[in-house]
Amino acid sequence: MKTFPLRTxxxxxxxxxxxxxxxxxxxxxxxxxxxxxxxxITRTHGDSIxxxxxxxxxxxxxxxxxxxxxxxxxxxxxxxxxxxxxxDQGVQSYVTLLGHTIAAASDMPELFSGYHFLxxxxxxxxxxxxPGGHVFITRGLIRCCRNEDALAAVLAHEIGxxxxxxxxxxxxxxxxxxxxxIIARExxxxxxxxxxxxxxxxxxxxxxxxxxxxxxxxxxxSFEYQADAAALSILRRAGYSPEALVGMLEIMENYxxxxxxxxxxxxxSPRSRISELKKNSALLExxxxxxxxxxxxxxxxxxxx
Amino acid sequence: xxxxxxxxxxxxxxxxMLPAPALGSETESMSVQVxxxxxxxxxxxxxxxxxxxxxxxxxxxxxxxxxxxKVSLRDGKLQGWMHSTALTSKRIILSSGEAxxxxxxxxxxxxxxxxxxxxxxxxxxxEANKDLDYTWVNRMEEAGTDPEQMRAFxxxxxxxxxxxxxxx
Numbered sequence: 001m002k003t004f005p006l007r008t009x010x011x012x013x014x015x016x017x018x019x020x021x022x023x024x025x026x027x028x029x030x031x032x033x034x035x036x037x038x039x040x041i042t043r044t045h046g047d048s049i050x051x052x053x054x055x056x057x058x059x060x061x062x063x064x065x066x067x068x069x070x071x072x073x074x075x076x077x078x079x080x081x082x083x084x085x086x087x088d089q090g091v092q093s094y095v096t097l098l099g100h101t102i103a104a105a106s107d108m109p110e111l112f113s114g115y116h117f118l119x120x121x122x123x124x125x126x127x128x129x130x131p132g133g134h135v136f137i138t139r140g141l142i143r144c145c146r147n148e149d150a151l152a153a154v155l156a157h158e159i160g161x162x163x164x165x166x167x168x169x170x171x172x173x174x175x176x177x178x179x180x181x182i183i184a185r186e187x188x189x190x191x192x193x194x195x196x197x198x199x200x201x202x203x204x205x206x207x208x209x210x211x212x213x214x215x216x217x218x219x220x221x222s223f224e225y226q227a228d229a230a231a232l233s234i235l236r237r238a239g240y241s242p243e244a245l246v247g248m249l250e251i252m253e254n255y256x257x258x259x260x261x262x263x264x265x266x267x268x269s270p271r272s273r274i275s276e277l278k279k280n281s282a283l284l285e286x287x288x289x290x291x292x293x294x295x296x297x298x299x300x301x302x303x304x305x
Numbered sequence: 306x307x308x309x310x311x312x313x314x315x316x317x318x319x320x321x322m323l324p325a326p327a328l329g330s331e332t333e334s335m336s337v338q339v340x341x342x343x344x345x346x347x348x349x350x351x352x353x354x355x356x357x358x359x360x361x362x363x364x365x366x367x368x369x370x371x372x373x374x375k376v377s378l379r380d381g382k383l384q385g386w387m388h389s390t391a392l393t394s395k396r397i398i399l400s401s402g403e404a405x406x407x408x409x410x411x412x413x414x415x416x417x418x419x420x421x422x423x424x425x426x427x428x429x430x431x432e433a434n435k436d437l438d439y440t441w442v443n444r445m446e447e448a449g450t451d452p453e454q455m456r457a458f459x460x461x462x463x464x465x466x467x468x469x470x471x472x473x
Contacts, residue, residue, distance in 0.1 A: 064418075066340075076442045077437040080438065080441050081437055097450055101458055102447075104351075114449070183417075185419065186421065196425070196429060200430055204430055
């Protein structure tokens, strides 16, 4: 067959392209945002680049926001089985109001049941964000903040993980396929008890995939850098100083204890995150932080520092 | 030369075979994909809520501005702005068993509500994991922020959002 090598070549190019697309997608998204902002490309151009990317990541898209919400609730319940809640209504309300305000400036301001915030009573430096929009941060992480802009940066990083769907990507590929196959069948008829049990089993494994990544192994370094880049753009849109993220990381550098089962284990070092952020200098703007805003932070959260 | 040309043609054909981006059909009707969608007076999360639309409700698309969509619902009796991420071009089916469901699911034209990882599956999972406590999950979901609170919070913090509600 004379044309065989040609076909193989085209197929290989296409396959290689598809595989590379997934990894490149997140980088492309950040680059597209930046190019739009700096006026290198128009918004229309940006939209068509994003539309092309969306076509590639189809399988995870098949989970509805409603299903991501139910995954998120159980991920949240597992996190809460290992942590206690900070009994301080003043702090909780303040973090919730701040969180909702900046979530409105994200790329994904609407989730099935919206965003929900809770402060955990722990000295660990830690935070979690579920695919359902539940965001948890520890008292230890608030200790790394010196002003509201820094706390906004912490929350914006977590919202970044949600908008980039990092939690959902922690699910094993085979599991995603298995679940979507049963769910498609469910469209035709009500599931029998056996199938319901099977789907519940898969659900449990999905929750384990996500929680073990969040709590034990951590996301990849690149996911963390992407969430930091997303945070810069959320902060900028909401009117906060993007540079506050660097300030927060500098303080975290002093507090973080190597070997501890928190950000020390699951995140790149604050120093690496700072140097990565500095490569993004176009977005790393430093704005004056008005006194009234810092006073508000001290009033609500100063007693935790 | 001929071979080179054929590669180009093949690649071009391949690119047509990739799924085309769904940019809204001619019918211009969309479904609410969040539990409770706010319809606002202005295209902004700071805009007052004039009405609510619920999961699976169909809305007609009237106008686009950035990431915001002006929609009408209930036969045009209500109009206002919704953020695009609260909407989907898929039709949301609240019960299975409809005749056209099979092919539509395959084509990705519809989404099934209450199916897959749903409240029912959560109940089953909780039955098998009785040590898990959802009290605080439920409690954290109760807290909401209305546009008035958000406006006051921004003003008191001397914050002036430059861009909000998604991309510029």
